[in-house]
Amino acid sequence: MNNEAKILQDSHGRNHNYLRISLTERCNLRCTYCMPAAGVPLSPKSHLMTYEEVYDIAKTFVKHGVTKIRLTGGEPLVRKDFPVILEKLASLPVELSITSNAVIIDRFIDVLKTHGVKNINVSLDSLNREKFTHITRRNQFDKVYNNILQLINEGFNVKVNAVLVKGFNNDEIIDFINFTKDLPISVRFIEFMPFDGNKWDVSKMVSYAEIMKYVNDSFPKNSVIRLQDTPNDTSKNYKIKGYKGSFAIISSVTNPFCDSCNRLRLTANGQLKNCLFSSTESDLLTTLRTGKSIDQVIKKAVFAKLKVRGGMDTLNKLQKPHLHSKNRSMITIGG
Numbered sequence: 001m002n003n004e005a006k007i008l009q010d011s012h013g014r015n016h017n018y019l020r021i022s023l024t025e026r027c028n029l030r031c032t033y034c035m036p037a038a039g040v041p042l043s044p045k046s047h048l049m050t051y052e053e054v055y056d057i058a059k060t061f062v063k064h065g066v067t068k069i070r071l072t073g074g075e076p077l078v079r080k081d082f083p084v085i086l087e088k089l090a091s092l093p094v095e096l097s098i099t100s101n102a103v104i105i106d107r108f109i110d111v112l113k114t115h116g117v118k119n120i121n122v123s124l125d126s127l128n129r130e131k132f133t134h135i136t137r138r139n140q141f142d143k144v145y146n147n148i149l150q151l152i153n154e155g156f157n158v159k160v161n162a163v164l165v166k167g168f169n170n171d172e173i174i175d176f177i178n179f180t181k182d183l184p185i186s187v188r189f190i191e192f193m194p195f196d197g198n199k200w201d202v203s204k205m206v207s208y209a210e211i212m213k214y215v216n217d218s219f220p221k222n223s224v225i226r227l228q229d230t231p232n233d234t235s236k237n238y239k240i241k242g243y244k245g246s247f248a249i250i251s252s253v254t255n256p257f258c259d260s261c262n263r264l265r266l267t268a269n270g271q272l273k274n275c276l277f278s279s280t281e282s283d284l285l286t287t288l289r290t291g292k293s294i295d296q297v298i299k300k301a302v303f304a305k306l307k308v309r310g311g312m313d314t315l316n317k318l319q320k321p322h323l324h325s326k327n328r329s330m331i332t333i334g335g
């Protein structure tokens with residue numbers, strides 16, 4: 001490995017080739033587990049990366065070994081210059097993907113195709129219209145559902161992300177798995193994670209073990225098949241025998257995948273987070289704006305990455321995040 005690639009290696013020997021860029025702190029949904037009811041204070045526009053700055057920072061990461069970039073937010077598609085950003089990033093030798101709530105994604109099908117985006121993660125926490133409206137505080141279920149079907153028809157690889165919250169949507173696990181019966185999609189159940197202002201508590205979380213017990217009890221013996229996970233996969237993948245699609249569990253709380261973590265996050269206001277749970281951030285945007293090289297700031301930030309979940313290595317610490325760490329709301333980190 002050359003010296004440049006080493007910039008993205010941390011003190012635990014992990015190499016980082018995957019950058020998630022949040023394009024905006026704004027969203028057209030108001031998911032209860034993602035942001036407080038009162039909303040979040042938004043950064044002034046002048047503190048947000050312009051499309052040129054997104055490109056300049058991304059280019060530096062690609063130079064040092066990043067091969068995958070995922071665009072997220074907030075809702076990345078509400079950013080007016082999204083097509084321009086995509087076009088600029090598509091000129092880099094990198095695999096581009098996007099995480100979206102899909103409310104308006106039908107307007108971007110051509111743009112996504114033109115710039116080679118194939119993998120799209122869509123958040124959908126309920127297959128029930130009323131529950132969807134309750135959790136997102138917006139009445140957009142039909143748009144999202146139809147857009148998922150359209151994305152599949154258009155040939156995109158679609159993963160559906162569902163955050164499970166006990167007493168709310170854990171009764172839909174089987175419905176979600178049956179959603180994969182005739183559709184070539186992967187439904188991924190995400191363990192509910194604590195972030196600033198989201199009223200997390202461990203009793204609301206549905207764990208990997210609980211999900212699998214429920215699945216194994218609900219389907220005939222030997223019909224639940226464990227699939228091979230890909231390298232650096234954050235999810236444990238399964239399918240039901242004979243189903244077109246598959247399902248997976250992202251167990252960031254009970255079974256973190258930090259050992260193989262290859263991810264870094266850039267917030268919409270240009271801060272590098274070396275972990276979703278990290279309490280520290282490194283200001284790439286100000287460095288870039290003062291005309292200095294951001295390489296050393298990146299190197300220092302990556303090297304300092306803690307071994308497990310931004311230092312919250314035990315469930316006990318995770319249960320009281322405010323005592324151990326200071327973090328943002330998920331909406332301003334970029335999930």
Ligand code: SAM
Pocket residue numbers: 027033034072073074075076099100101121122123161162163190191192193194195198330331334335
């Ligand atoms: N607007 C886009 C979307 O809805 O997919 C991208 C941003 S959203 C913050 C990215 C992902 O973070 C979504 O899949 C969402 O479910 C997940 N997420 C947000 N808060 C979470 C939490 N507390 N625990 C687990 N996942 C969370």
